[in-house]
Amino acid sequence: MISPTSGGSMILSNPRRITQSLRGLRILVLAAAVGLMVSGCASSTPEAPEASATQTLPAVTSTPAAPLPAPVVSTIVMSGSQLMSETATEQPVSTVNFADGTEASVAFLTAALGTAPEQFLESEIEACTNVTARYSWGGTALVLDVWEPAGFVVTFGDPSFNGFALQSSGDFSVGDNAQAFFDALPAEQAFDDNADNSGPFIYDKVADASPWGEDNAYGGAALMQPGGVVSRIVSPETARAFYC
Secondary structure (H helix, E strand, O other): OEEEOOOOOEEEOOHHHHHHHHHHHHHHHHHHHHHHHHHHHHHHOOOOOOOOOOOOOOOOOOOOOOOOOOOOOOEEEEOOOEEEEEOOOOOEEEEEEHHHOHHHHHHHHHHHHOOOOEEEEHHHOOOOOOEEEEEEEOOOOEEEEEEOOOEEEEEEOOOEEOOEEEEEOOOOOOOOEOHHHHHOOOOOOOOOOOOOOOOOEEEEEOOOOOOOOOOOOEEEEEEEOOOOEEEEEEEOOOHHHHHO
Protein backbone atom coordinates (compact mmCIF):
# COMPACT_ATOMS: atom_id res chain seq x y z
CA MET A 1 0.00 0.00 0.00
CA ILE A 2 1.37 3.42 -0.97
CA SER A 3 0.81 6.45 1.35
CA PRO A 4 1.46 10.13 0.68
CA THR A 5 4.03 11.95 2.80
CA SER A 6 4.25 15.51 3.96
CA GLY A 7 6.67 16.51 1.24
CA GLY A 8 4.39 15.30 -1.47
CA SER A 9 6.40 12.11 -2.04
CA MET A 10 5.08 8.59 -1.59
CA ILE A 11 6.47 5.65 0.37
CA LEU A 12 5.69 1.99 0.30
CA SER A 13 3.48 1.15 3.21
CA ASN A 14 4.50 -2.66 3.31
CA PRO A 15 8.30 -3.27 3.37
CA ARG A 16 7.94 -7.07 3.87
CA ARG A 17 6.01 -7.49 0.62
CA ILE A 18 8.70 -5.50 -1.19
CA THR A 19 11.38 -7.86 0.14
CA GLN A 20 9.47 -10.94 -1.04
CA SER A 21 9.00 -9.39 -4.47
CA LEU A 22 12.71 -8.70 -4.85
CA ARG A 23 13.54 -12.24 -3.74
CA GLY A 24 11.18 -13.72 -6.34
CA LEU A 25 12.75 -11.51 -9.02
CA ARG A 26 16.20 -12.80 -8.14
CA ILE A 27 15.00 -16.43 -8.47
CA LEU A 28 13.54 -15.70 -11.91
CA VAL A 29 16.76 -14.06 -13.09
CA LEU A 30 18.85 -16.97 -11.74
CA ALA A 31 16.61 -19.57 -13.39
CA ALA A 32 16.83 -17.74 -16.70
CA ALA A 33 20.62 -17.63 -16.49
CA VAL A 34 20.80 -21.36 -15.72
CA GLY A 35 18.50 -22.08 -18.65
CA LEU A 36 20.72 -20.09 -21.00
CA MET A 37 23.81 -21.99 -19.80
CA VAL A 38 22.17 -25.38 -20.29
CA SER A 39 20.93 -24.36 -23.72
CA GLY A 40 24.41 -23.23 -24.71
CA CYS A 41 25.98 -26.49 -23.59
CA ALA A 42 23.43 -28.53 -25.47
CA SER A 43 23.93 -26.56 -28.67
CA SER A 44 27.73 -26.90 -28.49
CA THR A 45 27.65 -30.72 -28.36
CA PRO A 46 28.58 -32.07 -31.84
CA GLU A 47 25.95 -34.21 -33.48
CA ALA A 48 26.80 -37.83 -34.26
CA PRO A 49 27.28 -38.41 -38.00
CA GLU A 50 24.50 -40.20 -39.76
CA ALA A 51 25.27 -43.78 -40.73
CA SER A 52 25.98 -44.16 -44.43
CA ALA A 53 23.37 -46.12 -46.29
CA THR A 54 26.06 -47.66 -48.56
CA GLN A 55 28.60 -49.97 -46.95
CA THR A 56 31.79 -51.09 -48.73
CA LEU A 57 32.16 -54.86 -48.41
CA PRO A 58 35.61 -56.43 -48.37
CA ALA A 59 36.75 -57.75 -51.74
CA VAL A 60 36.18 -61.47 -52.19
CA THR A 61 39.19 -63.24 -53.67
CA SER A 62 38.88 -66.73 -55.12
CA THR A 63 41.73 -69.18 -54.88
CA PRO A 64 42.52 -70.61 -58.34
CA ALA A 65 42.11 -74.34 -58.63
CA ALA A 66 45.34 -76.30 -58.54
CA PRO A 67 46.34 -77.56 -62.01
CA LEU A 68 45.73 -81.22 -62.61
CA PRO A 69 48.89 -83.31 -62.66
CA ALA A 70 50.10 -84.31 -66.11
CA PRO A 71 49.24 -87.94 -66.96
CA VAL A 72 52.18 -90.28 -66.48
CA VAL A 73 53.06 -92.38 -69.52
CA SER A 74 53.52 -96.06 -68.73
CA THR A 75 53.21 -97.84 -72.09
CA ILE A 76 53.98 -97.25 -75.78
CA VAL A 77 51.50 -99.10 -77.97
CA MET A 78 52.21 -99.75 -81.65
CA SER A 79 49.58 -100.57 -84.25
CA GLY A 80 49.83 -100.78 -88.01
CA SER A 81 49.30 -97.06 -88.52
CA GLN A 82 50.28 -95.20 -85.36
CA LEU A 83 52.02 -95.03 -82.00
CA MET A 84 50.10 -94.27 -78.82
CA SER A 85 51.24 -93.49 -75.29
CA GLU A 86 49.09 -94.73 -72.39
CA THR A 87 48.96 -94.53 -68.62
CA ALA A 88 49.19 -97.56 -66.36
CA THR A 89 45.37 -97.73 -66.46
CA GLU A 90 45.38 -97.79 -70.30
CA GLN A 91 44.18 -94.22 -70.65
CA PRO A 92 45.45 -92.67 -73.92
CA VAL A 93 47.82 -89.73 -73.48
CA SER A 94 48.99 -88.91 -77.01
CA THR A 95 49.21 -90.40 -80.49
CA VAL A 96 51.15 -89.93 -83.70
CA ASN A 97 50.31 -91.32 -87.10
CA PHE A 98 53.11 -92.91 -89.12
CA ALA A 99 51.81 -91.03 -92.13
CA ASP A 100 52.88 -87.77 -90.40
CA GLY A 101 56.50 -88.64 -91.19
CA THR A 102 59.79 -89.49 -89.52
CA GLU A 103 60.28 -86.28 -87.56
CA ALA A 104 56.82 -86.50 -86.00
CA SER A 105 57.38 -90.07 -84.79
CA VAL A 106 60.88 -89.30 -83.43
CA ALA A 107 59.53 -86.24 -81.60
CA PHE A 108 56.64 -88.28 -80.19
CA LEU A 109 58.89 -91.03 -78.84
CA THR A 110 61.39 -88.53 -77.42
CA ALA A 111 58.63 -86.71 -75.54
CA ALA A 112 56.83 -89.87 -74.35
CA LEU A 113 60.01 -91.62 -73.18
CA GLY A 114 61.66 -88.45 -71.87
CA THR A 115 64.92 -89.46 -73.56
CA ALA A 116 66.53 -88.40 -76.83
CA PRO A 117 67.60 -91.29 -79.09
CA GLU A 118 71.04 -92.27 -80.26
CA GLN A 119 71.39 -91.36 -83.94
CA PHE A 120 73.28 -93.31 -86.55
CA LEU A 121 74.03 -92.44 -90.18
CA GLU A 122 73.89 -94.81 -93.12
CA SER A 123 77.63 -95.48 -92.97
CA GLU A 124 77.32 -96.64 -89.35
CA ILE A 125 74.49 -99.13 -89.96
CA GLU A 126 75.49 -102.67 -90.87
CA ALA A 127 73.58 -105.32 -92.78
CA CYS A 128 70.66 -103.06 -93.73
CA THR A 129 70.39 -101.99 -97.33
CA ASN A 130 68.34 -98.89 -98.10
CA VAL A 131 68.41 -97.77 -94.44
CA THR A 132 69.72 -94.20 -94.46
CA ALA A 133 69.39 -93.30 -90.76
CA ARG A 134 68.60 -94.93 -87.45
CA TYR A 135 67.19 -93.63 -84.15
CA SER A 136 67.69 -95.97 -81.23
CA TRP A 137 66.42 -96.03 -77.64
CA GLY A 138 68.14 -98.66 -75.48
CA GLY A 139 70.14 -100.31 -78.24
CA THR A 140 67.74 -102.73 -79.93
CA ALA A 141 64.84 -102.18 -77.45
CA LEU A 142 63.19 -99.56 -79.67
CA VAL A 143 64.55 -98.64 -83.08
CA LEU A 144 63.27 -96.35 -85.84
CA ASP A 145 64.96 -97.09 -89.19
CA VAL A 146 64.52 -94.70 -92.09
CA TRP A 147 64.08 -96.65 -95.31
CA GLU A 148 64.40 -94.90 -98.64
CA PRO A 149 62.18 -94.41 -100.47
CA ALA A 150 59.58 -96.43 -98.51
CA GLY A 151 59.42 -94.35 -95.32
CA PHE A 152 60.48 -95.71 -91.94
CA VAL A 153 60.03 -98.71 -89.67
CA VAL A 154 59.61 -98.84 -85.88
CA THR A 155 60.78 -102.04 -84.20
CA PHE A 156 60.21 -103.26 -80.65
CA GLY A 157 63.01 -105.70 -79.85
CA ASP A 158 62.43 -105.85 -76.09
CA PRO A 159 59.30 -105.84 -73.92
CA SER A 160 60.29 -102.58 -72.23
CA PHE A 161 62.68 -99.64 -72.17
CA ASN A 162 63.56 -97.63 -69.04
CA GLY A 163 60.43 -98.87 -67.30
CA PHE A 164 58.12 -98.11 -70.25
CA ALA A 165 56.25 -101.15 -71.56
CA LEU A 166 56.45 -101.68 -75.33
CA GLN A 167 53.55 -103.62 -76.77
CA SER A 168 51.43 -104.31 -79.81
CA SER A 169 47.87 -103.09 -80.12
CA GLY A 170 47.02 -106.76 -79.66
CA ASP A 171 48.11 -106.39 -75.99
CA PHE A 172 51.21 -108.53 -76.22
CA SER A 173 54.93 -107.73 -76.00
CA VAL A 174 58.15 -109.34 -77.18
CA GLY A 175 58.63 -112.57 -75.24
CA ASP A 176 54.89 -113.13 -74.72
CA ASN A 177 53.17 -116.19 -76.15
CA ALA A 178 50.65 -114.91 -78.67
CA GLN A 179 49.55 -118.23 -80.16
CA ALA A 180 46.01 -117.96 -78.79
CA PHE A 181 45.75 -114.41 -80.14
CA PHE A 182 46.98 -115.63 -83.54
CA ASP A 183 44.54 -118.55 -83.65
CA ALA A 184 41.58 -116.22 -83.01
CA LEU A 185 42.40 -113.87 -85.92
CA PRO A 186 40.45 -113.86 -89.20
CA ALA A 187 42.16 -115.84 -91.95
CA GLU A 188 43.42 -112.75 -93.77
CA GLN A 189 45.20 -111.53 -90.63
CA ALA A 190 46.53 -114.89 -89.52
CA PHE A 191 48.14 -115.86 -92.78
CA ASP A 192 51.34 -117.82 -92.20
CA ASP A 193 53.57 -117.26 -95.23
CA ASN A 194 56.57 -118.99 -93.69
CA ALA A 195 56.85 -122.56 -94.94
CA ASP A 196 60.11 -123.14 -93.10
CA ASN A 197 58.58 -123.43 -89.62
CA SER A 198 60.15 -120.11 -88.63
CA GLY A 199 56.78 -118.99 -87.31
CA PRO A 200 53.95 -116.84 -88.61
CA PHE A 201 53.57 -113.08 -88.82
CA ILE A 202 50.73 -111.45 -86.92
CA TYR A 203 49.42 -108.55 -88.94
CA ASP A 204 47.94 -105.52 -87.23
CA LYS A 205 44.95 -104.04 -89.01
CA VAL A 206 45.02 -100.30 -89.69
CA ALA A 207 42.14 -97.86 -90.15
CA ASP A 208 42.28 -97.53 -93.95
CA ALA A 209 45.48 -98.83 -95.48
CA SER A 210 49.14 -99.15 -94.69
CA PRO A 211 50.80 -95.71 -94.57
CA TRP A 212 53.31 -96.69 -97.26
CA GLY A 213 50.72 -98.05 -99.67
CA GLU A 214 51.34 -101.76 -99.16
CA ASP A 215 49.14 -104.19 -101.04
CA ASN A 216 47.26 -105.19 -97.89
CA ALA A 217 45.57 -103.16 -95.18
CA TYR A 218 47.70 -104.67 -92.46
CA GLY A 219 50.82 -102.59 -92.01
CA GLY A 220 52.12 -103.84 -88.70
CA ALA A 221 53.50 -107.25 -87.96
CA ALA A 222 54.78 -109.37 -85.10
CA LEU A 223 56.97 -112.40 -85.74
CA MET A 224 56.18 -115.48 -83.66
CA GLN A 225 58.66 -118.27 -83.14
CA PRO A 226 57.43 -121.87 -83.34
CA GLY A 227 55.32 -122.38 -80.24
CA GLY A 228 53.94 -118.84 -80.29
CA VAL A 229 56.58 -116.69 -78.52
CA VAL A 230 56.86 -113.22 -80.09
CA SER A 231 60.40 -112.28 -81.15
CA ARG A 232 59.77 -108.82 -82.66
CA ILE A 233 56.99 -106.33 -83.22
CA VAL A 234 57.33 -104.05 -86.25
CA SER A 235 55.27 -101.29 -87.90
CA PRO A 236 54.32 -99.99 -90.35
CA GLU A 237 56.56 -102.08 -92.61
CA THR A 238 56.12 -105.82 -92.80
CA ALA A 239 58.48 -108.63 -93.72
CA ARG A 240 61.63 -106.85 -94.83
CA ALA A 241 62.10 -105.17 -91.46
CA PHE A 242 62.72 -108.56 -89.88
CA TYR A 243 65.83 -109.08 -91.96
CA CYS A 244 67.57 -105.94 -90.77
